[in-house]
Amino acid sequence: MTHIPDDHPRYVSLKIREKIVEGVQMAITSMQGLVAQGRGEAFDYLIGERTIESAAVAERVAVAYLLIAQKPVISVNGNTAALVPRALVSLADIIGAQLEVNLFHRSDARVHRIIEHLKAHGAGNVLGLKGDARLDLSHDRAIVDQEGIYAADVVLVPLEDGDRCKKLVDMGKIVISVDLNPLSRTSLSATVTIVDNVTRALDNMVQFTKEMKKDSKEQLRSIIDSYDNRKILADAMYAIQENLKNQTEREGIEWI
Amino acid sequence: MTHIPDDHPRYVSLKIREKIVEGVQMAITSMQGLVAQGRGEAFDYLIGERTIESAAVAERVAVAYLLIAQKPVISVNGNTAALVPRALVSLADIIGAQLEVNLFHRSDARVHRIIEHLKAHGAGNVLGLKGDARLDLSHDRAIVDQEGIYAADVVLVPLEDGDRCKKLVDMGKIVISVDLNPLSRTSLSATVTIVDNVTRALDNMVQFTKEMKKDSKEQLRSIIDSYDNRKILADAMYAIQENLKNQTEREGIEWI
Numbered sequence: 001m002t003h004i005p006d007d008h009p010r011y012v013s014l015k016i017r018e019k020i021v022e023g024v025q026m027a028i029t030s031m032q033g034l035v036a037q038g039r040g041e042a043f044d045y046l047i048g049e050r051t052i053e054s055a056a057v058a059e060r061v062a063v064a065y066l067l068i069a070q071k072p073v074i075s076v077n078g079n080t081a082a083l084v085p086r087a088l089v090s091l092a093d094i095i096g097a098q099l100e101v102n103l104f105h106r107s108d109a110r111v112h113r114i115i116e117h118l119k120a121h122g123a124g125n126v127l128g129l130k131g132d133a134r135l136d137l138s139h140d141r142a143i144v145d146q147e148g149i150y151a152a153d154v155v156l157v158p159l160e161d162g163d164r165c166k167k168l169v170d171m172g173k174i175v176i177s178v179d180l181n182p183l184s185r186t187s188l189s190a191t192v193t194i195v196d197n198v199t200r201a202l203d204n205m206v207q208f209t210k211e212m213k214k215d216s217k218e219q220l221r222s223i224i225d226s227y228d229n230r231k232i233l234a235d236a237m238y239a240i241q242e243n244l245k246n247q248t249e250r251e252g253i254e255w256i
Numbered sequence: 257m258t259h260i261p262d263d264h265p266r267y268v269s270l271k272i273r274e275k276i277v278e279g280v281q282m283a284i285t286s287m288q289g290l291v292a293q294g295r296g297e298a299f300d301y302l303i304g305e306r307t308i309e310s311a312a313v314a315e316r317v318a319v320a321y322l323l324i325a326q327k328p329v330i331s332v333n334g335n336t337a338a339l340v341p342r343a344l345v346s347l348a349d350i351i352g353a354q355l356e357v358n359l360f361h362r363s364d365a366r367v368h369r370i371i372e373h374l375k376a377h378g379a380g381n382v383l384g385l386k387g388d389a390r391l392d393l394s395h396d397r398a399i400v401d402q403e404g405i406y407a408a409d410v411v412l413v414p415l416e417d418g419d420r421c422k423k424l425v426d427m428g429k430i431v432i433s434v435d436l437n438p439l440s441r442t443s444l445s446a447t448v449t450i451v452d453n454v455t456r457a458l459d460n461m462v463q464f465t466k467e468m469k470k471d472s473k474e475q476l477r478s479i480i481d482s483y484d485n486r487k488i489l490a491d492a493m494y495a496i497q498e499n500l501k502n503q504t505e506r507e508g509i510e511w512i
Binding site: 017020021024031032034035036037038039040041042043138139181182183188230231233234235237238240241244247248251253254255256 | 261263273276277280287290291292293294295296297298299301437438439444486489490491493494496497500503504507508509510511512
C-alpha cells in the first residue's frame with residue numbers, strides 16, 4: 001500500500017481512496033467503483049470535504065425515519081462495503097435493521113464475498129444472495145430479496161443508482177440516499193437526501209442514533225414533519241457555489 | 257464487460273468509463289487512473305458534458321500553436337491511450353507532431369504496451385522508451401526523451417500533473433493542457449488551458465486542424481495574439497456556475 005504521510009493536506013481523502021483500492025484487491029469493489037470514488041472525491045472537494053450544516057439536518061431526519069420504521073433495510077454495495085463496513089454493521093445493530101447486498105455489477109461470488117466481509121466486521125445475518133424478487137428495472141440492481149428491500153418500508157441506500165432510488169420511492173417506500181451530488185437523480189428522487197461523504201455520514205448517523213434512540217415516537221415524528229428535502233438540496237447547492245467562488249477568487253481568477 | 261442499456265441516461269459517460277476499465281485490463285491504465293477518470297467525470301458533469309464556447313476558443317488557439325511549432329510533441333499517458341488512441345494518432349499525423357509516452361506510475365513494460373497500443377491504432381514512431389533526459393521533478397514523470405518532450409517547443413499534455421505542467425512552462429515551452437477542472441494546478445499553469453473532456457477535445461482539435469491547416473502563419477499568429485488564458489478560466493468557472501444554476505432551477509430547486 002502507498003505510504004501517505006499524516007501531515008499531507010489531503011490525508012483523509014487519500015486514506016479513503018486507499019480503502020477503495022483495497023476493496024478492488026479483495027474483489028469486493030468493482031473497477032467501476034473506483035471511478036465512482038473519483039467522482040465522489042470531486043464533489044466532496046466542492047462542498048469543502050466537511051459535513052455541511054444541511055447534511056447534518058438530513059442525517060438526523062434519516063435516523064428518525066429508521067427508528068420509527070417497521071422494516072428498515074440498509075442496502076450495501078461494493079464501495080460502501082469497502083469504505084464503511086464497521087459503521088454499516090453498527091448502524092444496522094442499533095437500529096435493528098437488515099443489511100442487504102445489492103450490486104450494479106453483480107455476480108453471486110462478489111455478493112458472497114461482501115457478505116463474508118460484513119460478517120468479518122461483526123454482522124449477523126446479511127441478505128442479498130437469494131435475489132428472489134425483482135424491481136422493474138433493466139439492470140442487475142433490480143435483483144432484491146423478497147424479505148429484505150422488497151418488503152422494506154424504509155431503505156437506506158448509500159451510493160445508489162438514480163433509477164433504482166426512484167423505483168423504490170415509486171413503490172411507496174421511504175428512501176434515504178447518501179450522495180455527494182445534490183442534483184443527481186438519486187438525490188432528487190430520495191425522500192431524504194444526505195449530501196455528505198459516506199464515511200462521515202455513517203459515523204454521524206451512528207452517533208445520532210445513540211442520542212435519539214431514547215426519543216419518543218412523537219418526538220421523532222415531529223423531527224420528520226418539520227423537514228423539507230427541497231430546502232436541503234438548495235442549501236447544498238449554495239454551499240457548493242460559495243466554495244467555488246472563494247476558490248476562484250483565491251487563485252486570482254475573476255468570478256463573473 | 258457489464259452490459260449498459262442504451263436507454264441509460266448516463267450512457268455516453270458510462271461507455272467512456274468502460275474504455276478506461278478496459279485500459280486497466282490491458283494493463284495500460286493504472287488503478288489510480290480510474291480514480292482520476294471519476295474526478296474528470298464529475299467536472300465534465302459540471303460543465304454540462306459538452307464543449308463550452310471558451311473551450312472551443314482554446315482548442316483553436318492550441319491548434320494554431322501546434323501548426324506553427326518547430327517541434328510539437330503530444331504527451332500520452334495511460335488514460336489518454338485507453339480513451340482516445342485513434343484521435344491521438346490522427347492529430348499527430350496531420351500536425352506532423354511526435355507522440356511520446358510519459359507515465360506517473362512508470363514501468364518500461366507499461367510504456368512498451370502503450371506504444372504497441374498506439375501502433376495498433378496506426379501510429380508510426382512513438383517516443384518514450386528511451387527516457388534519456390530528465391525534468392527537475394521528484395517522480396517518474398520527470399523521465400522524458402531528449403529528442404521528444406525535452407527538445408519540444410510546443411507540448412500538448414492531456415490529463416497532466418500540475419507540477420510537470422508548471423515545470424514545462426518554466427522551461428520556456430508552450431504548454432497546452434486538457435483538464436476539466438479550471439482550478440487545478442495544471443489548468444492554472446498551462447499556456448493554453450482546454451477545459452473539456454479529452455474525448456471531445458481531441459476530436460475537435462483534429463477537425464480544427466483540418467480547417468486551419470491552409471491558414472497562413474500570420475493568420476495563425478493573430479489567433480494566438482488575441483488569446484487571454486485567464487479570461488478562458490474565468491469563462492469556464494462562469495459556465496460551471498451557470499450550468500449549476502440552470503440545472504438547479506430546472507429541477508425546481510431554489511438557487512439561493
